[in-house]
Every structure is written in structure tokens, then in C-alpha cells.
Amino acid sequence: MGFPVPAVPSDGERERVAELLQQACGEGRLTLEEFSVRVGEVWAAESDAELARVTASLAPTPLVGTSHTVEKVITVFSNTKRRGRWRLRSGRLGTYTVFGSTNIDLRDLATGADVIEITGSCVFGELKILVPEGVEVDVTGLRAFSNQETRLAPVPRLPGTPEIRVRVTTWFSNVEVLSKPAARKA
Structure with a gap:
């Protein structure tokens, strides 16, 4: 007499749970970073119970701080930081920096978009974009007398x-795209 073997989730079940997580991210119940961590758990789940635990603790309603929608970040002779919980409904963000510094942290972003497009320009400035590990990032754009560095963790x-x-035109500027692991929450 042996122990019962737990059922292994099918790909269809995993895709259904991943879609639920994506919807929760779009509604502001999960940040992009939380979504990335949980969807990784979906594909690593070895039983139906593990798969169920991924969605068990979803907040029933959006958390405070997710109602402010950002579509443009404009920085002129100053410093702008966009971090914490925020919403990007359309999947598009315009960034325009002139003689300044713009820092955009996408780890706590709430969006249901399949593609996030960041476009704009940076003239005599700095643009730094922080993403969670495990997301695909494509950086292009005209660069003149500028530095561009993409440092993503070597994870699938x-x-x-x-x-x-990220499609940004730069003149005499510095553009950095970095990935960082999920912050440990108590």
C-alpha cells in the first residue's frame, strides 16, 4: 500500500492560472514584480495544491496607491523618480528628459499589457529603468554621444x-536598463 501520488497540473491548468495572475496585475492586485514571481511558481508547480497556493493569497480588491495612472514622465532641469505602486493602463509610457535625471522602477507597476512600450528622448540627461528579473527587454533608439547599458540577470x-x-533617442546622455530580484517581503 503506497501513498497517493499528487496530480501534476496540465499545461492548460497552468495557462489558466497565469491568465488569472495577469488579470490581477492589470487590476492592480499584483505588481509586475509579484506577477513575475508568481507566474514562475505556476510553471514550477509539481502538484495541483502548489498551483492553488499561487492564487490563494490574491488581494480581493486593488491596493491603495494603484489608482494614479501615469502616461508621461517629463523631466527638465530636475530629477524625477517613478517608483512604488503605480498603474500603466495603455501599456505605453512617454519619457522626456532634458538636463535632468529620470528613474523609472517597473517592479511595482500594475498593468495587464502584454507589451510595455517606453518611448521618448533624453538630451543631456540620464534615464534609468529598473525591471524585475525574468522579463524580456528590448532596447533600441538613436544614440549620439551617449552611453547605453543593459544589465539583465541571466535567468530564463x-x-x-x-x-x-524601450525606444529612446539620446543626445549626450546615459541610458541604463537593469533587472533586480524580487524584494523579500515579510
């Missing part, structure tokens, strides 16, 4: 995470 892309496309 997590299925279901959005692709991030």
Missing part, C-alpha cells in the same frame, strides 16, 4: 510576463 524569461520595449 518567465512565461506570461510582458515584453518591455
